[in-house]
Amino acid sequence: MQPPIPVLADYGISPVHGFLPDTLPLSRLPDPYYNKWEAIVANLQALILSRRLRGVIDRLPILSTIGLEHDAEWRRAYSLLGFMAHAYIWGADTPSDRLPPSISVPLLEISERLEVPPVATYATLVLWNFKPLFLDEGIDNLENLATLSTFTGSLDESWFYLVSVAIEARGGPIIPLMLNAIAAAQRGDVILVTKCLQAFAERLTDLTTILQRMHESCDPTVFYHRIRPFLAGSKNMAEAGLPNGVLYEDGSGTETYRQYSGGSNAQSSLIQFFDIVLGIEHRPTGEKPNPGSETEREYRAAQRHNFIRDMRRYMPGPHARFLHDVALVANIRDFVEEHTDNRQLCIAYDACLTMLSAFRDKHIGIVARYIINPSREVRARSRSRSPEVTRRRQNIAVSSRKEQDGEKKRGTGGTALIPFLKQARDETGEPAVEEWTRKFMKRKIKSEGVGDFFAGKPEEGAPVEQDVEVKGLAWSWTMDDEVGGICLY
Numbered sequence: 001m002q003p004p005i006p007v008l009a010d011y012g013i014s015p016v017h018g019f020l021p022d023t024l025p026l027s028r029l030p031d032p033y034y035n036k037w038e039a040i041v042a043n044l045q046a047l048i049l050s051r052r053l054r055g056v057i058d059r060l061p062i063l064s065t066i067g068l069e070h071d072a073e074w075r076r077a078y079s080l081l082g083f084m085a086h087a088y089i090w091g092a093d094t095p096s097d098r099l100p101p102s103i104s105v106p107l108l109e110i111s112e113r114l115e116v117p118p119v120a121t122y123a124t125l126v127l128w129n130f131k132p133l134f135l136d137e138g139i140d141n142l143e144n145l146a147t148l149s150t151f152t153g154s155l156d157e158s159w160f161y162l163v164s165v166a167i168e169a170r171g172g173p174i175i176p177l178m179l180n181a182i183a184a185a186q187r188g189d190v191i192l193v194t195k196c197l198q199a200f201a202e203r204l205t206d207l208t209t210i211l212q213r214m215h216e217s218c219d220p221t222v223f224y225h226r227i228r229p230f231l232a233g234s235k236n237m238a239e240a241g242l243p244n245g246v247l248y249e250d251g252s253g254t255e256t257y258r259q260y261s262g263g264s265n266a267q268s269s270l271i272q273f274f275d276i277v278l279g280i281e282h283r284p285t286g287e288k289p290n291p292g293s294e295t296e297r298e299y300r301a302a303q304r305h306n307f308i309r310d311m312r313r314y315m316p317g318p319h320a321r322f323l324h325d326v327a328l329v330a331n332i333r334d335f336v337e338e339h340t341d342n343r344q345l346c347i348a349y350d351a352c353l354t355m356l357s358a359f360r361d362k363h364i365g366i367v368a369r370y371i372i373n374p375s376r377e378v379r380a381r382s383r384s385r386s387p388e389v390t391r392r393r394q395n396i397a398v399s400s401r402k403e404q405d406g407e408k409k410r411g412t413g414g415t416a417l418i419p420f421l422k423q424a425r426d427e428t429g430e431p432a433v434e435e436w437t438r439k440f441m442k443r444k445i446k447s448e449g450v451g452d453f454f455a456g457k458p459e460e461g462a463p464v465e466q467d468v469e470v471k472g473l474a475w476s477w478t479m480d481d482e483v484g485g486i487c488l489y
C-alpha cells in the first residue's frame, strides 16, 4: 500500500512560510526569570569585545527550563543559548573546549525537546532568528526583515542570515504546491502536474534572484574574518584548537567530549525538499553517476555516507522526518519518465532542474567569493610572513596546510569544497528528460572547467593547493578544485 502523502501540520510546517515557524520568533522570552539570558545576548558584542563574556557566563546560574511554555519560547531559548555557546567557545583569543553548566545543562534539555543538536544550527541563526519590520508586509521581502540576534552586530551578519530567511519564505509555498503535484501524479493528472512544475520553476528563479543579493550588504572579507569564525563547529577542529571537540559540563563528572558540525545553509530543509520532490540524487562526493537499475537507484538514494544527507541530523527533527516521509511518496521523476511523449510536462520538469541547477551555480560563485578568495589571500599573506608570526596568527579564520598523523589530509580522505558543490549542481541536472536540456547541462558544465570566474586563478608560481584545508561552515574542506574526495565526517 502507498504511504500517505505527508500533512504539513503534522510536522510543524507552514503552508505559507514553509520551514519558518507560523508563529513569528519571539523577540524576548516573556518570563523575567530568563532576563539574564536575554541581557547577555543583547550585549553579546560588547561582552566579546571587552573579553568579559566567559566570566559573565561562568558566573551565570543554571536556569531551569520549567518557565518555558509554548514552542516559540523553547525556540527562542534554543536560539539564545546557541548564540551564547558559540560566543563562549569562539569569542576569545583561543577557543574554549568546555561549555559551563549554565549553558550546557539547559541547552542539552532544550535541544532534546526540540530534536536539534546542542549547537548553533541553521535553525538557531536563520529559521528562529528574524522579525518582520512591518507586520502587514511579507517576510519574503528582504526590505521587511531584521535579525533578532547576531554575534558581531554587523549589518553584514544580519544580511547573511536574512537572505536565507527571505529564500525560505519565498520558497515556502512550493512545499504544498509540490505535495499537490505528487497527489496529482498518483491520480494520473498530467495537466495538474505540469502546472505545478511550471509554477515551481518560476518560483525557483525568485530564489536565485534573492540569493544574488548577498553581495549587496554582506562583504566577503567581513564574512570570512569576522562572521564565519563564530559559526564554526567542534568537529575536525584540531587545527583551530579543539582537538577533542567540546565538553558539555553538567556537573556529573562523567561528561565526554562532543563534536558537531558548524551552522550552515546546507542544513536548509527547503533545498533538500526540492531535491527529493524532483527525484535528484546526491552521491557521496567523488562517486560517478552509474545509470543502473531501479534497485541501484534506490540503493544510492539510501546512502548515508553523504554530506548533504548528513546535514539532516542538524535540522529540527520534525523537518527531517518530513523529508524522509516525502521521499517515500516522491513520484514526479518516475511520472515524467513514464510520460516522455508529453512535451509540456517534460519541459516543465526540465525547467525545474535547470533553475535549481542555476541556483547552485550562483551559490558556487558566492562560495568562491566569500570563502575561497579570502582564504587564498590569507595564505598569500602568510607566505610572506615569518613562520613564527604565521603560527601565532593561526586561528579558525586561517586555512592551513594540514598534516594528520604525519599523513597529508588528502591522503586520509579530505573533500574538496568546490568539486563537492559542483557535483551537487551537476547531479541536479542528471534526471533531465529532454535531449536538449541534457546537452545544455553537459555543455555548461564542460565550459566552466576548473576556474570559476569569482574563484579566479591561483597566483603564478603558487604551490598546488590540493592539500590546503579550507574551513567551510559546517565542515572542513580541501582546496583542490579539480578532483573530489571522500568526506571525513
Ligand code: HEM
Pocket (backbone or CB within 6 Å): 160, 163, 164, 167, 211, 214, 218, 223, 263, 264, 265, 266, 267, 268, 271, 308, 360, 363, 366, 367, 370, 371, 421, 424, 425, 471, 472, 473, 474, 475, 476
Ligand atoms: C555568503 C553566503 C554563503 C556562503 C559563504 C556559503 C557557503 C557554503 C559552504 C562552504 C557550503 C559547504 C558546506 C559547509 O561547509 O557548510 C555550502 C553548502 C550549501 N549552501 Fe551555502 N553558503 C552561502 C549562502 C547560502 C544560501 C543563502 C543558501 C540558501 C538557503 C545556501 C545553501 C546551501 C546548500 C543547500 C548547501 C549544500 C550543498 C548543496 O545542496 O548544493 N547557501 N554553502
